[in-house]
Amino acid sequence: MKLELHRLKVKGLKFGEKTGFENGILTVSKAEILALVSEDPLLGKNIDVDIAMPGEETRIMPVKDVIEPRWKISGKGQVFPGMLSDVETVGEGQTLVLSGCAVLTAGKLVRFQEGIIDMSGVGSDYTPYSKTCNVVLVLEPSDPNMDKHDYEAACRIAGLKTAAYLAKSCAGCKADTVEVYERPTIREAMNSYPELPKVGYIYMLQTQGLLHDTYLYGVDVKRILPTIISPLEVMDGAIVSGNCVSACDKNSTYSHLNNPVIADMLKRHGKDFNFVACIVTNENVTLADKRRSSSYAAKLASMLGLDGVVITEEGFGNPDADLIMNCRKCEQLGIKTALLTDEYAGQDGASQSLADSCPEGNACVTAGNANEVIHLPAMKKVIGFAEEANVIAGGWNGSLADDGTITVELQAITGATSELGYTKLGAYTL
Amino acid sequence: MYSLITNNAELHHSVKSGEYIEGSALDVLIRVRSLVHSGSIVLTHTLCGNLRPNHQPFRSVIVDEIQGPVDLDSLSVIESAVNVYQSSPLITPDELDDGRRNDYAYIDAELMRESLKHYGLMKGENLCNASSLLVKEV
Numbered sequence: 001m002k003l004e005l006h007r008l009k010v011k012g013l014k015f016g017e018k019t020g021f022e023n024g025i026l027t028v029s030k031a032e033i034l035a036l037v038s039e040d041p042l043l044g045k046n047i048d049v050d051i052a053m054p055g056e057e058t059r060i061m062p063v064k065d066v067i068e069p070r071w072k073i074s075g076k077g078q079v080f081p082g083m084l085s086d087v088e089t090v091g092e093g094q095t096l097v098l099s100g101c102a103v104l105t106a107g108k109l110v111r112f113q114e115g116i117i118d119m120s121g122v123g124s125d126y127t128p129y130s131k132t133c134n135v136v137l138v139l140e141p142s143d144p145n146m147d148k149h150d151y152e153a154a155c156r157i158a159g160l161k162t163a164a165y166l167a168k169s170c171a172g173c174k175a176d177t178v179e180v181y182e183r184p185t186i187r188e189a190m191n192s193y194p195e196l197p198k199v200g201y202i203y204m205l206q207t208q209g210l211l212h213d214t215y216l217y218g219v220d221v222k223r224i225l226p227t228i229i230s231p232l233e234v235m236d237g238a239i240v241s242g243n244c245v246s247a248c249d250k251n252s253t254y255s256h257l258n259n260p261v262i263a264d265m266l267k268r269h270g271k272d273f274n275f276v277a278c279i280v281t282n283e284n285v286t287l288a289d290k291r292r293s294s295s296y297a298a299k300l301a302s303m304l305g306l307d308g309v310v311i312t313e314e315g316f317g318n319p320d321a322d323l324i325m326n327c328r329k330c331e332q333l334g335i336k337t338a339l340l341t342d343e344y345a346g347q348d349g350a351s352q353s354l355a356d357s358c359p360e361g362n363a364c365v366t367a368g369n370a371n372e373v374i375h376l377p378a379m380k381k382v383i384g385f386a387e388e389a390n391v392i393a394g395g396w397n398g399s400l401a402d403d404g405t406i407t408v409e410l411q412a413i414t415g416a417t418s419e420l421g422y423t424k425l426g427a428y429t430l
Numbered sequence: 431m432y433s434l435i436t437n438n439a440e441l442h443h444s445v446k447s448g449e450y451i452e453g454s455a456l457d458v459l460i461r462v463r464s465l466v467h468s469g470s471i472v473l474t475h476t477l478c479g480n481l482r483p484n485h486q487p488f489r490s491v492i493v494d495e496i497q498g499p500v501d502l503d504s505l506s507v508i509e510s511a512v513n514v515y516q517s518s519p520l521i522t523p524d525e526l527d528d529g530r531r532n533d534y535a536y537i538d539a540e541l542m543r544e545s546l547k548h549y550g551l552m553k554g555e556n557l558c559n560a561s562s563l564l565v566k567e568v
Contacts, residue, residue: 113480113537148540208479209541222544245480286474286492286545287507317482318475321507344482355477355514371482391530393485 002182003232004094006073006175010101013051013133019169026101026166028135036165037137042154044140050383052104052119052134057380059123060136062114062388063414064105065241066129066252067159069098071167072236079167080237082218084160089217090236096167096175102132102254103166105159106384107139109152113211113393115247115414116376116406123376126416128424129254136383137162152211156242160253181266183230186304189276197307199273201265202297202326203229206243206250206314207282213242214251214314216280222289226281226297231262239280243314246393248370248416249342251314255415255422261312261340277304281326283319294325301335308336313419316344316370320355331360342367342417347409367417368425370394371409378404432473432549434542435462436490437523441539445551454522455489456515462491463508469498474545476511478538483518487526488538492545 008021016027033049052058070079075093078085104117117129124130137158141151184192205214207222214221216229217238229238234256243250262278269275281297284290301309309330313323320341327337343353343366353369371394389400394411401407410416415423434441434448437458442450451458459476466472471494478486493504523531546552 148536209544211537211540212479283479284544285479285541286548287472287503290475315480317479318477319479321475321477352514352517356510391533393481 007099021170048138059379061116066254067163069163069167091232103163193274202311298329324356370411376406438488458489472504
């Protein structure tokens with residue numbers, strides 16, 4: 001399987017009559033985007049498209065999802081299969097990427113479960129999406145009494161459609177860089193690098209219930225058994241976020257497309273270890289589902305003869321139980337584990353930070369304490385609705401002060417403690 | 431017999447079989463623990479997802495209410511949940527204004543929907559009124 005990512009480096013955004021790309025500037029036609037998005041009868045008349053650049057005194061909130069514009073210029077299928085396009089398998093051919101650009105869906109959805117992105121100031125240091133050139137969709141439902149699930153789906157599709165449209169409109173442009181990824185078959189992988197440990201990746205996806213969902217080829221992941229996926233399929237949008245959960249550690253569609261665990265494992269493949277397979281699994285609510293999925297994911301890892309796995313979590317609370325079950329069951333089968341999670345250790349950092357633990361979980365990486373309090377300065381411009389600061393998770397009644405400043409926990413900042421490691425928090429060697 | 435133990439009144443009215451607990455999330459867990467002590471099996475995880483105990487005042491747990499020997503897995507899960515809730519500050523439903531209370535009740539119900547369907551406990555499709563979650567003047 002071979003995938004080429006053709007990257008156009010987006011350094012600036014401007015509105016114009018026709019969407020296109022020239023000299024690093026992405027021109028966005030507001031009329032084209034509005035026409036595209038308003039095709040959906042579930043969305044209302046007061047939809048807006050705005051742009052936000054790094055360094056501007058702009059706050060965007062409440063943000064639901066972040067999506068990187070991609071479009072397949074050759075190869076089977078199309079980006080976001082089963083969601084936006086046909087269900088054909090992706091991950092081969094050539095895919096155009098508008099690097100440095102993101103589409104944000106914003107608006108009042110599940111009000112306390114969306115996030116804040118500041119494009120400058122202290123808040124911008126905590127979100128990776130302050131460094132992207134952002135095209136923001138501010139959405140509303142056509143009927144205020146619309147079913148929440150219908151409205152979530154409409155917002156999700158609007159974001160994906162816009163991202164695909166932007167990239168499609170630039171399909172004739174010559175890429176600034178081309179990255180080539182080639183993955184062996186499992187049979188080839190098994191016979192490669194006999195001196196190196198065989199390592200896999202258990203990729204946990206949030207699937208606790210309606211509005212806490214992730215989709216794989218359009219299939220609701222809560223209904224799957226753990227399965228094997230190529231990292232190259234993930235880069236073509238096989239995994240799409242439908243989540244309305246805490247902003248800091250929900251995996252945006254952007255972070256799935258750019259999963260840094262996959263990126264690093266591909267870089268180190270053949271050097272430090274043999275990266276054999278990626279296993280996707282879910283985080284369901286019933287204990288029977290948790291037991292079934294963790295046993296099955298560990299069994300797949302064992303059947304593949306893996307020596308070790310990296311396990312990433314999404315969200316917190318009872319998903320901590322899934323993380324620990326995956327860890328313990330792999331370790332009991334003789335497979336070493338390294339866990340990637342975040343912490344909810346209270347505002348003072350003194351509380352128990354995970355809801356579950358086990359002695360086998362002795363290699364754990366944290367993406368930070370989501371309860372740490374941060375003071376955000378007032379911004380000249382707010383795209384969306386600033387008053388939502390008082391209701392989003394990580395905020396409280398009074399988070400938004402009269403002068404426009406906001407005091408919240410990191411939980412409210414989109415992507416602040418991403419458990420894929422797509423975050424700006426970390427330990428650095430100086 | 432499958433049964434929903436909850437302090438979410440609206441959700442309680444939407445299910446075929448269950449027990450309404452007038453009190454906090456911790457009160458729900460303590461009631462579940464009593465049932466486990468007499469042999470019941472916990473069917474859904476006892477911690478909520480993505481909300482800390484001091485953020486989500488509602489808790490709903492499905493149990494298989496039976497009399498018999500103590501199921502040690504259920505005991506372990508419920509004891510650890512009770513510990514988490516006892517060591518955290520809590521909010522109770524009556525501390526919140528109506529809008530917020532409805533938001534949290536709705537999410538609590540939605541996260542139980544799949545499990546309630548799975549165990550055949552839903553009376554109809556509607557679990558909780560979502561009106562407060564929709565766009566409105568603030």
